[in-house]
Amino acid sequence: MDNSSGAHGTSAVRVSGLTKTYGTQQVLRGVDLDIAVGETYALLGPNGAGKSTTIEVFEGIRRGDTGSVRVLGVDPLTAPRQWRSRVGIVAQSTGDLGPFTPRELIGYFGSLATAPRGVDEVLELVGLTAHAGKRAAKLSGGQQRRLDVALGIVGRPEVLFLDEPTTGFDPEARHQFWDMIAGLSAEGTSILLTTHYLDEAAQLADRVGVLSGGRIVAEATPELLGGAEARVPVVRWRDVNGDWCEERTEQPGELVGRLCAEARTAGLAGGEPEGLEVRRPSLEDIYLGLIAADETERAAAEAQR
Numbered sequence: 001m002d003n004s005s006g007a008h009g010t011s012a013v014r015v016s017g018l019t020k021t022y023g024t025q026q027v028l029r030g031v032d033l034d035i036a037v038g039e040t041y042a043l044l045g046p047n048g049a050g051k052s053t054t055i056e057v058f059e060g061i062r063r064g065d066t067g068s069v070r071v072l073g074v075d076p077l078t079a080p081r082q083w084r085s086r087v088g089i090v091a092q093s094t095g096d097l098g099p100f101t102p103r104e105l106i107g108y109f110g111s112l113a114t115a116p117r118g119v120d121e122v123l124e125l126v127g128l129t130a131h132a133g134k135r136a137a138k139l140s141g142g143q144q145r146r147l148d149v150a151l152g153i154v155g156r157p158e159v160l161f162l163d164e165p166t167t168g169f170d171p172e173a174r175h176q177f178w179d180m181i182a183g184l185s186a187e188g189t190s191i192l193l194t195t196h197y198l199d200e201a202a203q204l205a206d207r208v209g210v211l212s213g214g215r216i217v218a219e220a221t222p223e224l225l226g227g228a229e230a231r232v233p234v235v236r237w238r239d240v241n242g243d244w245c246e247e248r249t250e251q252p253g254e255l256v257g258r259l260c261a262e263a264r265t266a267g268l269a270g271g272e273p274e275g276l277e278v279r280r281p282s283l284e285d286i287y288l289g290l291i292a293a294d295e296t297e298r299a300a301a302e303a304q305r
Contacts, residue, residue, distance in 0.1 A: 011070070012037045012159050012190035013058060018067035019214075020053055027053050028064065029214035037158075040181065040191040042201035044287060045211035051194040052092055054211065055163050058192070059089050071159060085113050088157030090148050092164050097136035102128050102147050105136060106154050113155030125180050126150045127173065142168040149177070153184065160184065162193035166200065178203050198284040210287060212294040226286040233280050235259075237273035240266065244275070252278045 013035040020028040027050045035041045045051050056062040057069055060076030069075060074083050097105060103119055110116030123129045126146040131139060136147060145168045152160060162181075166174045174197075181204050185191060195201055201208050202222040209219040218225060233252040237259060239245050249255050260272045268274075281289075 014070045016068045019065045038188045042205035042208045043194045049211045086158045088152040088160040090152040090162045103132040110154040159190045217294045230286045237276040
């Protein structure tokens with residue numbers, strides 16, 4: 001068993017040089033990833049970036065072309081049966097749940113685990129207590145998604161893979177889900193989730209990685225993603241001709257002071273330029289900038305071939 005340690009301690013998931021091609025389309029181009037035991041890691045990226053393929057390889061559902069993959073020290077493709085009980089999976093789409101109720105399904109999946117959570121505990125965790133006796137096929141889309149999560153956590157997995165877990169959730173349900181994930185993390189569960197919600201990544205993740213063009217182009221804590229340069233404040237205002245101006249500066253206060261002094265000299269109403277504002281780039285701004293920069297870089301490289 002591989003007990004190698006990553007930057008944050010013993011690795012729950014360690015991947016090196018992972019590639020995957022479908023026909024002539026190379027989806028993964030050398031993914032390197034190291035998730036520590038007990039860490040929550042958010043994998044971000046646009047549609048088609050390879051997020052779901054990456055998770056499917058980690059789960060042993062799909063085979064990579066090249067590279068090394070270890071989850072809890074084991075190659076998922078050759079993992080023994082007991083390894084499966086240590087890994088929880090919440091896939092992107094709901095499967096056929098048949099004529100069964102949430103209570104029945106959670107009880108059955110729990111019976112396959114060594115030390116499962118109680119059925120009532122899981123129902124409460126995912127907010128399905130009131131629907132425990134309803135046929136799963138009759139649940140709403142958001143309720144079915146909660147059931148997917150329930151089936152993924154009932155076995156107390158050491159590693160939990162969540163692929164777009166809050167799709168179909170209303171805002172209240174999303175916040176309840178965040179509380180649940182925080183609780184699992186506090187218990188020491190290692191979590192890898194993909195999400196399109198940047199606020200979700202910022203709320204839940206110890207680290208985030210940005211997958212673009214089949215490779216991870218940036219990785220850091222949510223507070224440090226993109227580096228200091230990406231977080232330089234932006235000052236925007238309208239000039240005397242009504243045109244928008246924008247300047248990135250480490251000293252926004254000095255620039256605002258100068259602009260206001262010029263506005264007073266020019267006799268502008270209010271003593272400041274129209275539309276004056278100072279913005280610090282959000283996580284979404286930084287994420288979109290990283291994606292755009294990578295796409296530009298890949299397009300330039302392709303043009304030189």
